[in-house]
Amino acid sequence: MHPSHPPGGRLTALGTQLIEIHDWLREELARLRAGLDSPGGGGLTRELRAHCVGFCTALDRHHTGEDGGAFRVLADQAPELRPVLAELREDHEVVASILTRIEALLAEAADGRSVRAELNGLAALLESHFTYEERKLVAALNRLAGGAVRLLGVASPDAAPHDPRGTGTT
Template sequence: MHPWTEPSDRLTALGNQLIEIHLWLREELAALRAGLDSPTGARDLRAHCLTFCSALTRHHTGEDGGAFRVLAEQAPQLRPVLDELAADHEVVAAVLRRVEELAADPAGVDGVRAELDGLSALLESHFVYEEKKLVAALNAVRDGTTEELLGVPLPE
């Protein structure tokens, strides 16, 4: 490590890291959806859903308490956008609760599939909007770690 690294030890700008986390979450959701059709899909569904739901929840909770709070202070003109995104997080959380409930029932695969299809469309819209509106402002943030500000560490 070089002595000139940023205090947060972040080598990539936070907005770019947000994009990487969103790509990773998209891939995880696609794998979860694909796994529903595997021979062990129903059996593995609950574990896979819980893992994905937990990661997505940590990300959104981290944004709400981390990056969004910082951006509201540093770029107050973004507050309406941040409020919209936080409201989206509540809608996503409700969908995740339904997915977890349905995943608890081995016969709930079709219901899970329908919820995941809707979640996929919702997240795609949410991620694109968030990236469009926040990446430049996030790239200006210098303090804090990725996990503190975005809820999850940068995927490997």
């Protein structure tokens, strides 16, 4: 669950939930990067590795949920957004490739610098991706009905008593 939002909360529109999910993912990525900079840093503790794997899983679920949920609905209801959705899907493929490299580095017990380099690239791409997606899609998403988990891949940290990683537990 998002650490600064209580479960339940107010029901929000999907576009607003998208922003909340993106903000949570931004915070988690910042925590990961800060963990690599901690005193005695450079090394990946078991806890930091687990956090990294959890983050990668949450991000993958979010993008998979968008591609299989919200983007399909948007393509049907707002055909003018199809070129934007295609660009965002391409970004999702690039992000998935980076996540695969990060997971391989973690499996190899690589040093923190290697993981840091991939996380830095991921952070730059995600910030651009999230900002573009929010600018282009929030209003259209706010017109949709449906649950955040089904359409966005993970629950909004402020809207549902689900784990934002999409496991359905709190």
